[in-house]
Amino acid sequence: MIAVLRPGVLTTVQDAGRRGHRASGMPVAGAADARAFALANLLAGNAWDAAALELTLSGGAFRFEREAYVALGGADLRATLDGAAVEPWSAFPVPSGGVLAFRSAADGVRAYLAVHGGIDVPPVLGSRSTYVRAGVGGFAGRALAGGDRLPLPAAPAPRLPPRRLPARLVPRSGALRLRVLPGPQDDRFTRDGLATFLGSAYTVTNRNDRMGYQLEGPSIEHANGADIVSDALLPGAVQVPGNGLPIVLMADCQTTGGYPKIAAVIGPDLPALAQARRGAEVRFERCTMAEAVAAVRRERRRLREAAAAVAGGEAR
Amino acid sequence: MGEQGLVVELGDAIDPAVNARVRWLARAVVERLGAEVLEVVPTYRSLLLVHDPVRVPRARLAARVRSLLARMPADAGRDLPGRLVHVPACYGGAHGPDLDEVARLHGLSPAAVVERHAAATYVVYMLGFTPGFAYLGGLDEGLATPRLAAPRPRVEPGAIGIAGTQTGIYPVASPGGWRIVARTPLRLFDAARPSPFLFAAGDRVRFEPVDAARFDLLARDAAAGRLAPEIEEGGG
Numbered sequence: 001m002i003a004v005l006r007p008g009v010l011t012t013v014q015d016a017g018r019r020g021h022r023a024s025g026m027p028v029a030g031a032a033d034a035r036a037f038a039l040a041n042l043l044a045g046n047a048w049d050a051a052a053l054e055l056t057l058s059g060g061a062f063r064f065e066r067e068a069y070v071a072l073g074g075a076d077l078r079a080t081l082d083g084a085a086v087e088p089w090s091a092f093p094v095p096s097g098g099v100l101a102f103r104s105a106a107d108g109v110r111a112y113l114a115v116h117g118g119i120d121v122p123p124v125l126g127s128r129s130t131y132v133r134a135g136v137g138g139f140a141g142r143a144l145a146g147g148d149r150l151p152l153p154a155a156p157a158p159r160l161p162p163r164r165l166p167a168r169l170v171p172r173s174g175a176l177r178l179r180v181l182p183g184p185q186d187d188r189f190t191r192d193g194l195a196t197f198l199g200s201a202y203t204v205t206n207r208n209d210r211m212g213y214q215l216e217g218p219s220i221e222h223a224n225g226a227d228i229v230s231d232a233l234l235p236g237a238v239q240v241p242g243n244g245l246p247i248v249l250m251a252d253c254q255t256t257g258g259y260p261k262i263a264a265v266i267g268p269d270l271p272a273l274a275q276a277r278r279g280a281e282v283r284f285e286r287c288t289m290a291e292a293v294a295a296v297r298r299e300r301r302r303l304r305e306a307a308a309a310v311a312g313g314e315a316r
Numbered sequence: 317m318g319e320q321g322l323v324v325e326l327g328d329a330i331d332p333a334v335n336a337r338v339r340w341l342a343r344a345v346v347e348r349l350g351a352e353v354l355e356v357v358p359t360y361r362s363l364l365l366v367h368d369p370v371r372v373p374r375a376r377l378a379a380r381v382r383s384l385l386a387r388m389p390a391d392a393g394r395d396l397p398g399r400l401v402h403v404p405a406c407y408g409g410a411h412g413p414d415l416d417e418v419a420r421l422h423g424l425s426p427a428a429v430v431e432r433h434a435a436a437t438y439v440v441y442m443l444g445f446t447p448g449f450a451y452l453g454g455l456d457e458g459l460a461t462p463r464l465a466a467p468r469p470r471v472e473p474g475a476i477g478i479a480g481t482q483t484g485i486y487p488v489a490s491p492g493g494w495r496i497v498a499r500t501p502l503r504l505f506d507a508a509r510p511s512p513f514l515f516a517a518g519d520r521v522r523f524e525p526v527d528a529a530r531f532d533l534l535a536r537d538a539a540a541g542r543l544a545p546e547i548e549e550g551g552g
Contacts, residue, residue, distance in 0.1 A: 019354070019355065020354075020355060021447075021513075022355050022357045022364075022366070023355065023356060023357045023358060023443065023516070023517065024443050024447060024448055024505075024512075024513040024515075024516070025443035025444045025445060025446060025447050025448055025449050025487075025513075026447040026448075026513075027447075124507045125507060125512060131447075133446070133490070134446055134447050134488050134490075134505075135488070136447065136507060137507075181317075181318055181319060183317065183323070184317050184323035184325070184362075228328065229327075229328055229329060229330055229359075229360050229361050230359060230360060230442070230444065230451075231323065231325070231359040231360065231361065231362040231364070232317075232321075232323065232357040232359050232362065232363075232364035232444075233317075234317050234318055234320070234321045234364070234366070236317075236318045237317055237318065254444060254445055254446075255357065255443075255444045255445075256357075256359055256442060256444025256445060257444075261317060264317045264318030264321070265318070266318055266319050267318065267319060267320065289319065289369070289374050289375075292318070292319035292369065293319060293369045293370060293373070296319060296369060296370055297370060300370070
């Protein structure tokens with residue numbers, strides 16, 4: 001068991017998401033920064049998609065009631081193990097009774113705490129992800145609270161030495177240039193509206209969460225009103241409601257919506273947005289399908305290399 | 317939509333013929349392209365196909381869908397078999413707080429609204445918004461009512477509402493702006509059931525008025541997992 005001493009701002013159990021039920025209106029959920037989540041799992045010696053904790057911005061303290069082997073990925077929440085600093089993008093053993101504590105993020109928004117064997121909450125519709133708005137999955141369908149006790153698998157922790165992700169595989173933070181594929185409703189915007197969208201700098205507002213990031217900046221002109229007959233959504237889709245300001249949908253987005261979607265951010269560029277805070281500058285850059293597929297291939301190669309680095313002992 | 321979603325738009329209206337074409341194509345994709353498509357999401361008037369763009373290139377998938385569309389009959393989807401789900405509904409009072417206002421707006425008695433609402437056979441056009449929320453087509457045009465000016469912070473699970481020419485059923489407690497005229501004790505979404513979702517797109521629905529005492533009885537059965545909805549399979 002892991003005893004939750006302090007839950008932090010928003011800590012949920014997440015995995016790769018609840019797939020296959022969108023037609024029933026069930027959002028995918030899952031880790032908002034899928035890359036950091038997968039790398040943390042690989043470092044912990046797990047399959048890339050094991051259930052882990054997603055911590056947000058600040059806080060969280062967890063007492064391990066048995067030995068464990070854990071890894072940290074994503075935002076640097078200045079973690080300590082029994083008071084001694086531990087590095088992000090590293091894995092290490094935690095003794096029975098050890099307390100892992102987090103402070104406010106030095107950089108980024110979302111951190112992942114992966115535990116060898118995964119967080120052992122029961123799967124719901126094939127996934128351990130938490131979808132808080134409908135109370136589905138994760139730990140009791142909600143964010144963690146003080147006093148919760150998280151189940152770990154029965155198998156004992158492996159005897160593994162501390163290790164670090166090789167620097168070349170650590171995601172770099174930098175300017176947010178998000179590649180987009182236009183559509184499916186780019187025809188609902190004027191030529192000027194499309195030029196505004198692709199040519200302007202937008203900033204992240206404080207209305208950003210696991211459902212979507214609302215941005216501020218020049219208003220995007222619709223061609224024919226801002227309402228469409230609702231159709232399907234995916235994380236990454238860029239909705240533009242009547243005020244002309246884009247909303248980039250994230251992991252918890254609804255499955256359908258009634259605003260036109262001017263474009264969609266490609267999957268490999270969403271993790272960077274999931275780590276962006278209020279005030280961060282975002283630019284959208286049109287790409288081709290071939291470039292998008294190449295980026296997906298690079299993303300998968302990075303995970304294969306991380307798995308190989310862990311297995312081959314390069315991660316140390 | 318992005319590198320993993322192919323959107324096929326078949327119209328831009330809430331229209332039974334458009335939705336029938338969507339359902340026809342959804343079924344054709346599942347039957348013919350099941351190995352290439354990860355998820356099929358039918359909506360009012362379009363279809364989202366989720367695919368792995370590395371394994372199944374977009375151009376190839378789009379070509380396959382175009383060849384299915386070329387074979388779509390003019391009356392596609394009209395006679396697809398769909399289940400008929402009987403939905404007990406307690407109209408008015410605490411379970412239908414907007415019934416009287418809807419009646420007033422149309423110059424009808426509340427009883428006349430109930431009669432008209434329960435007379436129609438509806439079709440589930442799509443699910444969305446929250447897990448299992450059923451958007452139903454086929455509302456009597458004389459009952460079409462705009463949404464509330466300000467959404468309610470909490471709508472109860474099972475609430476049956478009207479928004480414009482649509483009627484729908486809320487599966488889980490959520491904020492909502494539809495005019496609530498009734499409530500069903502049926503559970504539209506229960507993750508613990510073998511079939512967690514009561515409805516699928518294409519199902520037909522009929523509301524059967526029950527009084528508050530009967531609602532309470534059925535709600536107790538539902539809470540105990542003993543309330544099986546009455547469903548007729550097949551039919552056109």
